[in-house]
Amino acid sequence: MNIEVSAGTPFAIPDGVFAQQVTLVEHYTDRLFRFRITRPASFRFRSGEFVMIGLPNAERPVFRAYSIASPSWDDEIEFYSIKVPDGPLTEHLQKIREGDTVLMRRKATGTLVNDALLPGKRVYMFSTGTGIAPFASLIRDPETYEKFEQVILCHTCREVAELDYGKRLVASLAADEIVGEMVGRQLVHYTSVTRDDYPVRGRQTNLMASGKMFADLGVPAIHPDHDRGMICGSMDMLRDTKAALEAYGLTEGSNSAPGTFVVERAFVD
Ligand code: A2P
Numbered sequence: 001m002n003i004e005v006s007a008g009t010p011f012a013i014p015d016g017v018f019a020q021q022v023t024l025v026e027h028y029t030d031r032l033f034r035f036r037i038t039r040p041a042s043f044r045f046r047s048g049e050f051v052m053i054g055l056p057n058a059e060r061p062v063f064r065a066y067s068i069a070s071p072s073w074d075d076e077i078e079f080y081s082i083k084v085p086d087g088p089l090t091e092h093l094q095k096i097r098e099g100d101t102v103l104m105r106r107k108a109t110g111t112l113v114n115d116a117l118l119p120g121k122r123v124y125m126f127s128t129g130t131g132i133a134p135f136a137s138l139i140r141d142p143e144t145y146e147k148f149e150q151v152i153l154c155h156t157c158r159e160v161a162e163l164d165y166g167k168r169l170v171a172s173l174a175a176d177e178i179v180g181e182m183v184g185r186q187l188v189h190y191t192s193v194t195r196d197d198y199p200v201r202g203r204q205t206n207l208m209a210s211g212k213m214f215a216d217l218g219v220p221a222i223h224p225d226h227d228r229g230m231i232c233g234s235m236d237m238l239r240d241t242k243a244a245l246e247a248y249g250l251t252e253g254s255n256s257a258p259g260t261f262v263v264e265r266a267f268v269d
Helices: 129-138 142-147 160-173 180-186 204-209 212-217 235-247
Strands: 017-029 032-038 050-054 064-067 076-082 101-105 122-128 150-157 187-193 227-232 261-264
Touching: 017 160, 032 101, 032 160, 064 076, 064 129, 076 129, 122 129, 122 235, 129 150, 129 160, 129 227, 142 180, 150 160, 160 180, 160 187, 180 187, 187 212, 204 212, 204 235, 227 235, 235 261
Parallel strands: 122 150, 122 227, 150 187, 227 261
Antiparallel strands: 017 032, 017 101, 032 076, 050 064, 050 101
């Protein structure tokens, strides 16, 4: 396929890549924003997966893995992104506007999917920073609520303002036609902050170790018989949260061998 993106853009779209239009851009802080693009009719993915995205601004565009933040039934695709000052992709991506073109590779993949978890009573979604993105997809998917009685979305950020995306999303779900009722009964949003004043302070790993998280939630400590985990954040957060879940007796799963927790990293440089 060799299509000119637009008059004045001299670069052709690489093979195996969709060129989609930006439909919405919303900035939260000077470090965080979300954007939505049109969805190609033939693009299929499972809620929680990621895809490679780039911009048509070079002969060989830079692509980075981005978790899809919208659910698999949505007719648009949403992404939630950090802005890195000299990041090869995000320094340009943060300037996109409605109507601009974003490139997206055709195949979505990933392990933060319901299929990679064994059935259980309760699923914990552990996220820090933009690691909430795959869970923004999963908490909008009815399948998540059909598989688990309780869905606990844990989100920790350095500053209070960085929780806004998740808070606004969860608040909006009460009126959602598809999952609204299930969200009201089954979803708990547990937020904490590490570098600002906030009702719950500290890293999730420490809040689990002290027992505060379970006391706040009114649930017993994590047990492999009934609890499941999904983890998304920085490399250090993934490592430490994985170690914590293993200490509770959970074992990592994958698409081919479902387990009691799954891990993925979805951050850009
Ligand atoms: P902290 O402020 O104590 O470093 P980052 O922007 O660096 O990815 O951090 C996002 C959030 O994740 C911050 O609240 C940060 O806490 C927390 N965090 C960073 N590293 C870890 C880790 N190894 N385990 C758990 N939480 C972490």
